[in-house]
Amino acid sequence: MRLKVFVFFLLLSITGMSQTGREARIDSLENALKIAAHDTTRVNILSELTRSYGGIDSLKCFENGFKAIALSKKIYYLKGMADANINLAGGYLDYFDVENAKKYFVIGNNFADKLIAKDSSAQHMKIWLRGNYNLGVAYGYEGNLEKEIELAAKTIPIAQQMGDKMFVANGNTNLGIKYANLSLYDKAYEMFTISQKQFKEIGTPEDILYHSLAFATSLAQMDSLDRMKSVLDIAKTNLDKIPNSFYKGPYFGELGLYYGRSGEFKNALKALDRSYAFYKDHQSNYYLKLLYQRYADIYDKMGDFKKAKEYTLKHINFTDDEHSISDKVGSYYKLAKYEAGLNRFQQAYDYLKDYVIALDSARVGELGNDMQQLEMEYKTATKEKEILKLENEKNETALALEKKKSQNYMLWAIASVLVLLLFIGYYGYNSQLRKARKKEHQQETEVSLLKQEQQNQVFSALIEGQENERKRLAIDLHDGLGGRLSGISLNLSKLDKDEPKEYPKTQLKKVMKDLDDSLSELRTIARNLMPETLVKFGLKAALKDYCSSRTGNDTKVTLQFYGTEKGINLNQQVTMYRIMQELINNAIKHAKASEILVQFMRDGNKVDITVEDNGIGFKEETLVDKADGMGISNLRTRVAYLKGDLEIHSEENEGTTVNIQITLDAT
Structure with missing residues (x-):
């Protein structure tokens, strides 16, 4: 479902205009159309009305778009044909009609190519850029990321050279959305951070809203809730500047997502209710489908399976036809879970059957793709065999004509020698x-x-x-x-x-x-045997408790814990705890340290542990002599048990640093 969330925000960007004052702009364009004296002016106004009605009124969007195309063809107005077709394509994309969107993008881009060949002014180049870039977006909806990247790489550098900062900012935000869809969160964060600075410099409150909501959704996928809240605060500041904003519904929808992830379920439901109130009169709006799923997730976490089931059914029975196989598989599985939680086991069994059917459909789809690939390989191999057969027949004919008795004797002799050599x-x-x-x-x-x-x-x-x-x-x-x-x-x-x-x-x-x-x-003594905090709350809490207990008037122990202990089994956590406990004790008992820094850093399956003190230190060549007194051999044994590496660096009166590197897959 994550892809669909980002698609929603991507649609908001391709219209290329602010929602602020959209109603006033539509009224102004409608009035201008009534008094327009020239056909070219009428085409330009109709084309702008097509863009303005996109995502708001599909009937008027398409009506104005087709009028603009027909009139521009009649007077052979090249700019109008390019702009009108591209704006009509954007309208189709607003309503997820990707095939028609691609069709009219291609037509409009062909006219745009002819247009800039005659006059490559900034006004014409912007039409060309919008058409080509959004054609890539349409390909992206179909999963053709290669084509999407190709068209993005073709357009964004040209916009940057032209100084079109708004196009570049939108492009960087959309790249952030795309990277987030691919779970490349580092790249997504980088692109969102760049476009955030760009929108802050040149964007309207509506532009900043669009960016902030897309960024917040991505941060939710990264589990960066603190950063998500700060970005939503930026969105709220700009939302307050815009009465009746189109983004009011999405803002409260993302705020509900934040509260749901933070465990504040009552606040989450209140926020989702405000978002639903914005869309309830438009039951076919795609965002409602997303809200139903978020309602279901929150009620699921609250243990209210009846409500969770109600909203899951609303989600799966939504009026569009955009449910992917994976979407259906997930929904049927959840419905089975909710029915079981309500002690309705027959209904749970029925949903499990639907789940299995959907799962089989997904596998059949994958099998169909594999069959097509095998068919292509089979046809290729068949052609190669036919060519090889013709060549062999040709060679055999040539050899039959050239055979002679003398060559037969020579062949027998050579064969005998070869057999001997082979033996x-x-x-x-x-x-x-x-x-x-x-x-x-x-x-x-x-x-x-x-x-x-x-x-x-x-x-x-x-x-x-x-x-x-x-x-x-x-x-x-x-x-x-x-x-x-x-x-x-x-x-x-x-x-x-x-x-x-x-x-x-x-x-x-x-x-x-x-x-x-x-x-x-x-x-x-009991805590030293087996820390209760570690068993109940994990390694981080146990270390924090131990470092706090060892901090006194003469010694300060500071813990820096980066990453998470999730995925590390209890035996490994206990061993790591014992290692750091021993190192802290050594620093206090033997090194007479007043300050001790303990660092635990987890990056994927890599764990780095560092314990550094300002104690009396020692010469490293005397480490063998001190090993027994400081428990170094015991430390090495525990590190070896984790299949890690241990390094000790120390100088007299300069303190001691111990570094340990562990690869979790190796344990």
């Missing part, structure tokens, strides 16, 4: 092959032994690490918590023995404080 070669080849196989087997055995040895070392190191962790836990329990509890026991025994006559408030306060300290130490 010798075959014997030598087999001998070399046996040697190669034997060597390869030996190498495989050696590699297998090395892998086994490496695994044994890793497992031994892990077991050793576990034993050290258990020893540390035993020491913490015996020396720390055990000592505190023994002290509490002695104090209570002493209190019982002394049998105070008055209420022993002071002694009991001391006992309560010791109990609180014991509980705090117990929680610390």
